[in-house]
Amino acid sequence: MTDIIPKKAIYNILLPQILFTDRFGNTNSYVEMNPSMYIDETGCIQILTRLVNYRKFNNKSFTMNEMLSKSVYVLMTGSINEQNEYCFDFDTQLIQVKYNIPTYNTYWLGLEDIRFINKNTILACIPECNTLGQPSIFKATLHGNIIHSFINCKPNDTEKNWMPFTNHKNFCQVIYSVCPFKLKNVETDVFTEIQLTEEQMETLQNYHGSTNGIRFIQETNTNTNTNTDNNTFLFLIHINQDKTYHKWLLYNADTNEIRISKSFTFFQHSYIEFPISLCHYNNILFVSLGVNDDKAFVVQIDPTVIEFV
Secondary structure (H helix, E strand, O other): OOEEOOOOEEEEOOOOOOEEEOOOOOEEEOEEEEEEEEEOOOOEEEEEEEEEOEEEOOOOOEEEOOOOEOEEEEEEEEEEOOOOOEEEEEEEEEOEEOOOOOOOOOOEOOOEEEEEEEOOEEEEEOHHHOOOOOOOEEEEEEEOOEEEEEEEOOOOOOOOOOEEEEOOOOOEEEEEEOOOEEEEEOOOOOEEEEOOOHHHHHHHOOOEEOOOOEEOOOOOOOOOOOOOOOOEEEEEEEEEOOOEEEEEEEEEOOOOOEEEEOOEEOOOOOOOEEEEEEEEEOOEEEEEEEEOOOEEEEEEEOHHHOOEO
16 A cells, blocks of 8 residues: 655635636636745745646546637745745736747646746746647746747757756756666756666656655664755656655756655545646745645645655
């Protein structure tokens, strides 16, 4: 039986309802999914949530009351208090997307799977900016309530689930794929492959990238005796089977050592769980995730519960 990870707190992201008139002339509303999050060293927090005009069900079908998939984006800004709790007086504003690059006809419109590189820089999957309408990765700038200055990240083919991290030299890379384990610079298509053991390859087979990486020091976990340095990064990865399952992945950028946790889920009755962002503040981990493609949460995790096998 797969474990459900212990959580210190669960926060439901509730946004003002945004209505639209569907193709049948009825009033409908967008639903929250896939929140992206960034927390700076002072505890200031940004949560960028995507809202969509469709619903997905556990039998893999979905319903859409418009002719195209459309998204809107809401940015919440607030802070965390000394007790590692939300300060709930978040400011909320709609985000504008201003493309400086061509767009093309596609069924799926808008930015998907947004991951923060830093406070003002994001990676996003944007099918409508690919000539064939396929998922492709772009870097962009978030300034105020505007996303702009889009840059094509190579290879700009069918691309998803890149996991960005910034090393001790303040140089940003991404984990491009989990198995094989490949790294690359954000904008170029120059790859570095890290050799996996046969056991690791078997463990990571069919897993995909989930979150950005954070520098990680696990100070008190007598079960694992993990002793990491400032160039070791923690990620979440996932696999889609009867439901979504997750593992923690620890990567040392100096030694190329990789450690992997046991499989777990966040909730018992979910069928889709998509962690987007991983942050830490005051020795607590914060994970933002979409659940069932119509709910958005932030959960707090005590890092001492993480065990690597």
